[in-house]
Amino acid sequence: MGVIVLESILVHVPKPIDKKVKSTLAPKLSDLNNANIAFLDNLKPQSDHVLNGISELAQGHAASIKMFKKIDTPTLLPDDVIGEIKENFHGMITGVGD
Known part of the structure; x- marks a missing residue:
């Protein structure tokens, strides 16, 4: 009879986020004129380039x-x-690069 050796494997199971995140879309802006606009860089590759380009157009x-x-x-x-x-901006733009 043969011997079976089982090695243990460590599996990381992340804890769920405790916060209840309620997400709703803001109403669309009719235009950017005189609007305060926030840009969020989500650190995806090239997202900063996308956002910088859009912000230059919006300036x-x-x-x-x-x-x-x-x-x-x-x-x-x-x-x-x-x-x-939420308090200071009429809209926010975030980008995904790659």
Whole structure:
């Protein structure tokens, strides 16, 4: 009779996020004229290039533009940053590169 050796395998199962994330889309802006626009770099490859290009086009129309950057890809934005965007901006643009 042969011997069977089983090796253990460590499997990482991430904990679910405790926060209840309620997501709804904001109404579309009719145009960018005099709007305060937030840009969010989600750190995907080339996303900064996409957002910089769009922000350059928007600069002649929007009242103000501000860039935000996530600290890493999987982490949610901190509540204070979300609050700042909700309170001070009419719209937000985020991009996925690659």
